[in-house]
Every structure is written in C-alpha cells, then in structure tokens.
Amino acid sequence: MVGYFDTVGAVATVADEFGQLWSLERQIGSGGQGQVWLAAGGRIAVKVAGRMSGQAEAAAVHGRLRRVRRLPLEGIRIAGVDALLAPPRIGYTMQLAGEMFELSQLQHPPPGADFEIWYRETGGLARRLRLMARLADAIARLHARGIAFQDLAPGNVMVSRAVEHDEVLLIDVDNLAVRSTFAEPAVYTPGYGAPEVVSGASGATTSADAHALATIVFETLTTVHPFRGDLVVDGPPETEEDQANRYLLPWVDHVEDRRNATDYGLVPRDELLSARLRTLFERAFVDGLADPYARPSSAEWASALYSAADQSVACSDCGWSFRASAINCFACGRPRQRVLVLRYMMDLGRGLMDDADEDDGGTSSSGKLPEFTVLDNSEETRILARHAAFVPTNPEALVAGMALSGDWATITNYSRGDLWIDRGNGAGPVAVSPGATSTTRISELGEGWELHFGRPGSTHRWAVVNML
Amino acid sequence: MKGCPELGWGVPMTQGGRFVAAKQRPLPVIIMADVSGSMDVDGKIDVLNQSIAEMYRAFATADAGRGAIHIAVVAFGGDQAYEHQPLTSATEARWTDMAAVGRTPLGAAFELVTEMLTDEQVVPVRAFHPALILVSDGEPTDEWEEPLERLLASPRGRSASRLAVGIGPELTDRARAVLRRFIADDELDVFDARDVDRIPAAFRWVTVTVTRRVNSARPNEVGVIPPDELAEFEA
Numbered sequence: 177m178v179g180y181f182d183t184v185g186a187v188a189t190v191a192d193e194f195g196q197l198w199s200l201e202r203q204i205g206s207g208g209q210g211q212v213w214l215a216a217g218g219r220i221a222v223k224v225a226g227r228m229s230g231q232a233e234a235a236a237v238h239g240r241l242r243r244v245r246r247l248p249l250e251g252i253r254i255a256g257v258d259a260l261l262a263p264p265r266i267g268y269t270m271q272l273a274g275e276m277f278e279l280s281q282l283q284h285p286p287p288g289a290d291f292e293i294w295y296r297e298t299g300g301l302a303r304r305l306r307l308m309a310r311l312a313d314a315i316a317r318l319h320a321r322g323i324a325f326q327d328l329a330p331g332n333v334m335v336s337r338a339v340e341h342d343e344v345l346l347i348d349v350d351n352l353a354v355r356s357t358f359a360e361p362a363v364y365t366p367g368y369g370a371p372e373v374v375s376g377a378s379g380a381t382t383s384a385d386a387h388a389l390a391t392i393v394f395e396t397l398t399t400v401h402p403f404r405g406d407l408v409v410d411g412p413p414e415t416e417e418d419q420a421n422r423y424l425l426p427w428v429d430h431v432e433d434r435r436n437a438t439d440y441g442l443v444p445r446d447e448l449l450s451a452r453l454r455t456l457f458e459r460a461f462v463d464g465l466a467d468p469y470a471r472p473s474s475a476e477w478a479s480a481l482y483s484a485a486d487q488s489v490a491c492s493d494c495g496w497s498f499r500a501s502a503i504n505c506f507a508c509g510r511p512r513q514r515v516l517v518l519r520y521m522m523d524l525g526r527g528l529m530d531d532a533d534e535d536d537g538g539t540s541s542s543g544k545l546p547e548f549t550v551l552d553n554s555e556e557t558r559i560l561a562r563h564a565a566f567v568p569t570n571p572e573a574l575v576a577g578m579a580l581s582g583d584w585a586t587i588t589n590y591s592r593g594d595l596w597i598d599r600g601n602g603a604g605p606v607a608v609s610p611g612a613t614s615t616t617r618i619s620e621l622g623e624g625w626e627l628h629f630g631r632p633g634s635t636h637r638w639a640v641v642n643m644l
Numbered sequence: 645m646k647g648c649p650e651l652g653w654g655v656p657m658t659q660g661g662r663f664v665a666a667k668q669r670p671l672p673v674i675i676m677a678d679v680s681g682s683m684d685v686d687g688k689i690d691v692l693n694q695s696i697a698e699m700y701r702a703f704a705t706a707d708a709g710r711g712a713i714h715i716a717v718v719a720f721g722g723d724q725a726y727e728h729q730p731l732t733s734a735t736e737a738r739w740t741d742m743a744a745v746g747r748t749p750l751g752a753a754f755e756l757v758t759e760m761l762t763d764e765q766v767v768p769v770r771a772f773h774p775a776l777i778l779v780s781d782g783e784p785t786d787e788w789e790e791p792l793e794r795l796l797a798s799p800r801g802r803s804a805s806r807l808a809v810g811i812g813p814e815l816t817d818r819a820r821a822v823l824r825r826f827i828a829d830d831e832l833d834v835f836d837a838r839d840v841d842r843i844p845a846a847f848r849w850v851t852v853t854v855t856r857r858v859n860s861a862r863p864n865e866v867g868v869i870p871p872d873e874l875a876e877f878e879a
Contacts, residue, residue, distance in 0.1 A: 284665075409667075409669075412770060413771075417862075440665065442663060443661060444662075447661055509660035
C-alpha cells in the first residue's frame, strides 16, 4: 500500500481529542481492523479504524480504546494510545521509536533482491536474534501483567528501519485483553492464530500469544513460515488457507512426518540455530500444537533469544553473523577464528547448601551456567543485569563493560555496587567500586581470573574467560 | 589459555549453508483496456495511457506484502484483442503507450483473458485469485455474452475480483449494463469516469484495491473498497 501515496504528500488530516491536527503521510501497515498511517514528522503513527457495521460497533470500539488506555503498559515496548481521534473519526495516535517498518520486511526478501546479501545487510542473524529477544521480552512483560496481546502477527510488530538500531515496538493495542472471553471469538491473523483459537475452542490467552510468538521468531530467523513448506508455498493458496493455517499439516522440520518439509530459506537450519532454540521450536510446533501449556512461554523465548544473540560471532571474511559454537561461517564456510568468551557461573553461597561442611573452610557451591557472551574485539562488550544477576528487575541494565585492546582487557564497573575481581594469584578477590576500572593482561585471563558480580561468599553470579 | 569444547562444537561443515528464497505468490492483475477509435476523442486514450503508467510505477514500488503483483494488459480495438503486456512481475514491467483505432471487440478480449487464466504457464496454481479490471467507453461490437459466460464459469474467472471503469459522458445504459454483467456483483458498482479527469482517480482506486489485497493477511478474501470511500484519501 505504501508506494502510491508517497508522491502525493499528505493524503488526509485528522484531529485528535486535544485538537492537535495530524497529516497522514503514508500507510505503514494494515490489518483487519483498519490502517496505520505515518503522520508528518515521522514519530507519530495514527491508527484509523476500518469500516464499521454501524453506530453500535463504532461505540464499542471507541469504548475499548478508552479502556486500553488505562492498562499499565509503562516500560513495555508497545505503542499505547496517546490520544483518541476526535469523533466522527475512530482511531488513535501512538508514538513510534524513530523510523520503523513492519517486521515482515525482515522476513522475506523483496522481489529481485539477492537473498544472501539482503539477509546480511538487514542485520543478519545476530540482529534478528536481538530484535526477536526484545519482541519476546515485550510480550513476556505484558503476560507478567496478566495481559494478552491477542492479534500477534508480523504486521503488528514494528522494527527500526536502520540496521544500526534495534528498536522493536508492538502496535495495534486495540485487542489487548485482560481476560479470555469465550463469548466473542478471538481476533487473529491467519497463519499466526493458535490452533485452539482458529478452531474456536479458545479466546485470547497468553498461550495463544506464545504460539504466534514462536511462529514469528522462526519466520524471522529462517525466512520460512513454520507451517508453510514446499507443499504449501508451491501449491495453490487454498492449501495454505485450508490446511496449513488450520494446522492439518506438520511443521516444516517435523522429524518423522516430512509431508511439509522445505528446502527454502536458510538451510541447514540445525546449523543456523542453536540447539536450545531448536528444542523450543520443537516444543512449540509439535507438543504445543495440541497442548497450549506445552508451549515455551514468552519469557523462555526471551531468555533463549538473548543468549543466542550473545553467542553470535561475525565472520572475519564475509561479515555474516553465525553461532559461535559452529566451526565454520554459515555463509562462506570459512573456519571461524577463535574468540574469547565470558562464561557465566553461579555461586550458591557459603552454608546455604550444606551446613554439615562448616569445617572445610566454607567453600561455596558453584556451577556452570549454559550461557556465555562473545567478547567483541572492536568495541566494549556490554555485560547486562540479565548476565550478572539471577532475577534482575531490569534485565537490560548495564552492569559492566569489558574492552579488549592490544594485550589488555579492561573491565569498567557501570553498576551502583562493587564488582569483585580475583586474579587467581592467591591474593583473593579485590573490589572494583562503581565507576572504577580494572585492567589485566589478556594472556593472564585464562589463569584463574574471575569476575564476581557479588560479594564473595554470597549467592551470586560470576564469570571466567575462555577461548572458544 | 584453555579452550572449552564442552560449550559445543558444531557439526563440521565444509561449504557453508544454502540460501534459497521462496518465490512470493503472484497476484495477477489483468487490465482489459478499450482502445477502440472512440477512445481517441477528447484525448481519453492519452489519459488512460498516463493513468496506467502511473499505476505501473505504484505497483513497482509498492512494498512487498504477502504476494507479488504481476500485471498484464489486454487491449481490444480494431478487429482483435491482444496482449499489449503479457503477464509480468510489476517490478519488471515497463509501460508503452497504446494507440486507439477501430471497433470494440470485447468478446475477443474475454476469450483471450479466459485463455490466459486457464494456462498454468501464465497463471500458476500457486497464484492468488486474480484481479480483472475492465475499462471501456462503449458497447461491444462483437459477440460478447457467451465469451463472458465462459470467463465467469472458469475457476479463475469466477474467483477473480472484477472491477469495471466506464469512461466518458457518452457511455450508454447498454454499455454500462455490459460492465455490470462483467462485475456480476450486486454490491459493487461501475466506477464512473464520465469526465476524462476522473480516469486517474479510477486507476488510483484500482491501485489501492490491489495493493490493499496484496498487503493483507487474507489476500484471497479482501473485498473491493467502494469507490466513494476513497474520496477522502484523494489529494
């Protein structure tokens, strides 16, 4: 829809309830219930509701928007209702984060584009993982407040157009639901509605959102819809509408039932995606089809996607980003260069686990976590609260930075508390106060060097440096 | 420094992954354009040429949605109907002007379109329901009823979304009736472009209708926007 009105300029002007006028420049999205337009200036979008059956429906929609406005959405990447449009119009204004477009633009290459170049230049795997992690995080926060999004689909997810930015924003809050109602069928987009929603057995729920989320994540990473294999893509649209969208076909990577297998997209997928992600997809699209509670939750997705994003490396040859645990670049096959990684561990604290061992000097109970961050050679690696703490209030808060330069590694404490560094030289942990730095020879990092995010002896997370 | 193989070395791979983009489902748009001699009066053919060219540009730059717009133009004039533009991806199609001459062989156009729609080489099974747009300023001069019935009886013709644009002040009731028979939908009317100036608006309507479909989550189900609802979005 977008192309045409570009040349015309503002196609219409609408007024909001405060009398502010907004010039609609071009359409940036369209759903079943109306269109989303970009207002002049580029930071405000306007949702204009579609055709109504009559005054009663219009009043119901208007009322729903007023209720949505009172939902607690602070701190979530979702564009809430800024201002309602002045009647007789129905709709609302919302704030965007810079120049954005629909997520679908990152899911399928434009006609005529070189697939490999397009995928890389739109941010590759690493950026897609970061964007999907943020999407999952936004959904998880909604769910944590007891709110279901209801019509989760690529058309309702806006992402930064510029590849340097990783902003994600849910739009179309019209359907936010605080409780599932079976009286009216749930609103959904074909291909993204959960099986129990499509069949009419369930209304909007957080587990239905989780199905849509899994579908969107798979499609964004692999460019293939999980239920649209070769049989569907190369067949008539009816196969998609009547079978795939109703889950009468298995998912594309079903181990035994290969009816809906596909050679499209980025293959092999078991090389592209981490084992943890593949396990989640398997759960979502096999057991989770029939059993909504078997699906990975949005919070599980957020955690797995953040980890996968941390564990990506860029190929020094072709620039492609791929899994750090792979030996070759996914795109060009060049052997991966060795990288330093920050590997996360946990310490359950002295005496917590085993009181009987009091005499042994009180050794803590330690364990490895299945998580690591690839250390960047060119810029400071950000260590966030979700790496450093067990249950962070703000998982993306910056805790510390680690910069590699020449022979030296420098840790900077950006948090408000102390960090502790043990150089493994017998001197024990030394505190690094807020704002302070600590520098170590890179060659000494592997010799017992430890970075502790909590006071020695307490229950805390810590990290070591390994070469991978 | 120690390595840590337990973090999971991948399966050895020698030549990297493969990249195969799935082709988008085509959404065929076929314009049936009247290029009879009467279209030369008042510069109607010129405005029609400009309007279709404008639509081409809009389709070519439309963001890729669920499908890819493919466009064909079947011209009917003189004593024949012909593919002025065979069905081509809108990103590749280049417009060349049509000339107006002779009679109005609409029946021949219906036959040609039916032939195109049933040929899987032209419209593959994976295509969305086509959009057919009939543009005319007069009554057919050949036998058209049977060819129209065959078109409407064909699976692709029946499922197509059909739009009609009547051009010029001289459009007779009988000519309008032909356009209505083509639409075969009581809910929908002929787009009236009595003044030549309205022809661009007619094609904006076609453009919006088609791009709205291709960007929709349900391209096969989206209905046609009533022409009067577009008014507020016209510059």
